[in-house]
């Protein structure tokens with residue numbers, strides 16, 4: 542489903558570097574590292590009914606990504622959280638909102654790859670948008686397998702949630718040309734890694750299965766689904782999944798902050814056929830809804846910049 546411009550987002554205020562700017566004035570320098578080399582890390586978080594979902598886990602992953610990239614003078618979790626709260630308060634955005642948090646290595650003194658050219662400090666960008674879930678989670682999505690392999694730790698470690706997204710964009714282009722919603726990316730060995738922007742699960746004979754988090758992002762929704770499976774006694778495991786195993790799954794679905802849990806109805810022209818009549822996705826969806834409140838951080842309305 543192609544997202545459309547939402548006129549409600551025309552007047553949003555975006556935090557960039559040192560303050561809030563109206564959408565059209567919210568800009569980074571041409572010398573910023575994210576322009577020069579995709580040298581930045583990011584998180585997508587969702588706001589539900591006045592609270593941020595999984596804030597602590599997202600901030601932990603952001604800071605771990607920044608540390609792995611050897612960023613210097615990384616802001617604290619509290620500092621980022623307060624700027625996020627202030628941005629949401631300034632926009633009066635409390636529900637149906639997605640926020641893209643980006644931390645770049647900042648401006649360079651002259652163009653070039655060398656991180657030693659960055660002497661101006663990191664650049665934090667907080668972009669909140671009105672954005673309902675991006676897929677129709679009732680009808681589900683169609684997927685093709687991409688010929689573009691997902692980075693393994695021997696190339697770029699997926700444990701870094703970085704802005705160098707060309708790997709996944711090339712896969713998404715293939716999905717677009719094939720007129721489907723997303724691309725399944727394989728790892729170096731030909732096992733499934735993840736979709737171009739979300740993690741993948743299957744159900745086979747009532748067991749919930751997802752690939753090891755080796756060549757995929759260690760998605761926060763993915764982790765939560767595994768925790769929910771444990772909590773609700775759904776048999777589950779991480780394992781290498783070949784395409785044939787996925788084609789013959791009883792259920793398949795994608796997970797991510799963008800779209801929560803999205804059924805996959807077709808892969809490479811093969812319909813996902815539920816031969817056992819299992820309903821594990823609907824059980825996980827119910828558990829997701831009933832446990833969500835334990836992971837919400839209320840936005841303090843008093844925080845401003």
Ligand SMILES: Cc1ncc(COP(=O)(O)O)c(C=O)c1O
Nearest residue numbers: 738739740758760761762797798
């Ligand atoms: C490549 C990729 N995979 C998976 C995900 C889902 O991760 P999460 O559940 O943390 O949103 C994302 C989200 O940014 C992503 O970019």
